[in-house]
Amino acid sequence: MASVQVVLRKKGNGQNLYPITIRITKDRKTSYISTGQYIGLKFWDKQNKKVKKSHPNASRINLLILRKLAEANDKLLDAEINEDFISASQVTESVKGKDKIDFFALADMHLDNLKNAEKYSQHLTQKGRVAKFKKFVGKDVLHFKEITIFLLKNFEGYILNQEKRKPRTAVNYMILIRKIYNLAISEGLAEHVNYPFGKGKIQIRIPESDKVGLSIEEVKKLENATNLTIAQQNAVNVWLTSFYFAGIRVSDVLQLRKSDFKDGRLLYRMNKNQKVVSLKVPEKAKVILELYNEPSLCNKDLIFPYLRGTNFNDAKEVLTRIKTTTRTLNRRLEIVAEHLKIDKKLSMHIARHSFGNISGDKIPIQMLQKLYRHSSITTTINYQSSFMKRDTDDALDKVINF
Template structure:
């Protein structure tokens, strides 16, 4: 007796989505066929063994489920008619053979899962990387066994030498290709024996990033800058607000509302990790915020004007407006740096590095963890190590100053 059923397998991926699979049970042995689709558990109809209509791709995924069910049942029926002995895993392999997916098929499913999870920033970034890899190989179909160490080395060289990109960018491409390859292996769509990553093959090592922050003197130059345009002064005000609150991210600064400030404290939820933040409002920050108080503003209004008019229920629109505003701010900050003769790349992101640079060894690492809102103190230690130079400087002096 054999059974074939659609199930949501309790084996979530890195996006906390679960795979929609076909479960084949025969002779008390079970095997699974992947549909290549991942959904949130709330979209699965347990009783009817299908995707709920509330899912944006319900019709498409349910059609795919029916197709896979039919293929599996056909194989079982064919074996029964011919009185052949067939196992659950044999059925699985036969169905897989009828619907073998290549690298770009799995990549497309991966992108769909990101989009359905409303992770639009990752979706757009990774879609661009997959498109560039596809252009490099110059073919629409790429079987996993074709992704060799030689091919990946050539692609890495292309990114570094032809595209003139940084090593970290090349590594990001390799991480994405490896992620998609791993998805295919976990779903039985690629062979581990052909895997091009690991010891003696492509090894991914994250290089240490060069974190450069402004000095106290350079921050003071921003605070006292004059002869600037209104647009440039607004950019400085946003940058200083980020800096005064221990380097909060530009996405959080631009979405600050008057309702986020209560009893002299900033209380808000970070976009990146949804952590609740409570920070004292320094006097310097209060002076900037007071510049943006206007009559008629409600407590729910944004403090800075860059995202006003945005539909915050539309995540794609928010992402697009955020990227545009950040580019605009960074261009204006570059002009400010040139005007003030600051010989460092001035951007919104460097506000966080500047806080780290100035704090250096002065603040206990546990307190910095709280200020940075890091989940792990190891993250704080790794981040702050770029700016903690006193011990190494003293050690160097003790050796050479004789």
Template sequence: MATVQAVLRKKRNAQNLFPIAIRITKDRKASFISIGQYIDQKYWDTTNRKVKRSHPNASRINHLILKKLTKANEKLLEAEINEANVSASRIREDIKGTNQLDFFGVAELHLDNLQKAEKYRQYHTQKGRIEKFRRFTGQQTLAFKDISVFLLKNFESYILNQEKRKPRTAVNYMILIRKIFNLAISEGIAERSIYPFGKGKVQIKIPESEKIGLSIEEVKKLENADGLTPAQQQAVNVWLTSFYFAGIRVSDVLQLRWSDFHDNRLHYRMNKNQKLVSLKVPEKALRILQQYKETPSDKNDLIFPYLKGTNFDDAKEKLIRIRTVTRTLNRRLQLAGNYLGIDKKISMHIARHTFGNISGDKIPIQMLQKLYRHSSITTTVAYQASFMKKDADSALDKVINF
């Protein structure tokens, strides 16, 4: 006897969500058909085998589950009428064949999962990349078997030579396409045999990128700046605050509150990876912070005013506001740099590179890992490689100075 049931599988994805699948059991052997939807475990009704009404897309997902269940039952009934000895895996393959998702269909599921996880920055970036790949292929639907090494090489060449983008940008496109392909394979939508990545196929190698930071003399120009407009000076203050705290990211600087400071230390949770950080407040940073201190002030107030009025519970609104403010700050920083005679591109992110450039070989790599809040020391070594030039310079001198 065969049974068909909707189940929530136990293997969670990177967003800590669980996949919904149709389980077909026949002759004590089970086969699964993914419906392409992931949910938090709390939304699954185990008794009724469906999504609870509290889920925002419960109606749509339950309709999809019903559609898949109906199709599976039809195949089972058809086999029984014909008295055919059909396995659970064969029924699964028959159903997949009638309603197979293509590359762009799986890409939509991937983007949907990013939205549900409120990863809006990744969502917007990756949506744009998928749309560009769609325009390049000229296809609204694209079967996985049609994504060949030849197609991917042509797309890479298009990004590099026609769009004049950097090698790292082309790599980012390949990484995304590979991610969607891997998702399709894990869900049984695509076969491993047609995988276009790996040895002898498309190999993804992340190119080294040169990180440019300001020198001590250039930082001093910012510290002692005179004649800047008030808006430019405010941007410089935000940049210096980032630098003084070992290059904390602009999104974190903009969200700093007075409540994050106590016992002459900064205590905050990083927005990128939720790590807790505790750093001493340098005297230089304290002088900047005191310029923004109002009396009386609410300890929960933001230090810098740029995000005031933002609904921080709305991740999408917060992201848009931070992006807008960052663009404004970068524009003002560049104007300030030009005025001060700094012949380098200045942005908020350069504060992090500047800390790395000045630290150079002065600080043990283990301490830099702690200051950068990197999970792996390998990441720190790779990041700092652009700034650690002392040993290489010394070796060069030993060879040529004879």
């Protein structure tokens, strides 16, 4: 007796999405066929064993489920007609087929899952990386067994030498390729024997980043800058606001609202990790915030006017507007840096590094962890290692000053 059913597996991934699979049971043994699709529990119709209409890709996924069910049932029926013995795992292998879903097909499914989970920033970034890898291999179908050490080494060299990108960028590509390959293995779509990552193969090591922040003198130049255009001064004000609040990210600065400030404190929820932040409003920050207190300069409750007219219920639109605004601010800051003779690349992100550079060894690491809003103190130590130089400087002096 054999049965074929579609089931939503109980083990979810890191995004709380659950895999839709075809379960084949024969002679009390069970095997599963992956559809490659992951959905949230709220989108699964348990009674009818299909995706609810409220899911944006319900029709397409349900068609895929029906096709997989039909293939499995056809295989079992053929075996019964021909009186052949066939196990549940044999049905799975026959329907799944070796390398039936290739790397790029699975990558598209992974990207769809990111979009459905409203991880628009990750989706946009990883979509570009997949497209770059596809352009490099020069074909639309790439079987997992074709992803060799030789291919990945050549691709890494292409990113570093032809594209002139930094080592960390090459590492990010490798991390994504490894992630999709691991997904393929976990779903039975690729063989571990061909796995190109690990000891003696491609080993991913995240390089140390050289963080550069402004000095106190350079920040003072920004605070006292003159002869700037209105647009340039506004960019400087946004940068200083980020710096004054311990380097809060530009996406959070642009979305600051008057209602986030109560009793002389900034209270808001970070977009990146949804942590609640409570910080005193420094006097320097109050001066800047007061400049944007005119109702005509803001969109309802917003402090800064850059996201005026944005539909904040549309996460994708918010992300797009923030990226566009950040590029504009960075271009204006580059002009300001040249005007003030600051020879470092001035950008919104460097505000966080500047706070780290100036704080250096002055503040206990536990306090820096709170200001940076890091979950682990190890993250703070690693982040701050580029700026904490006093111990090494003192040690060097003790050796050579004789």
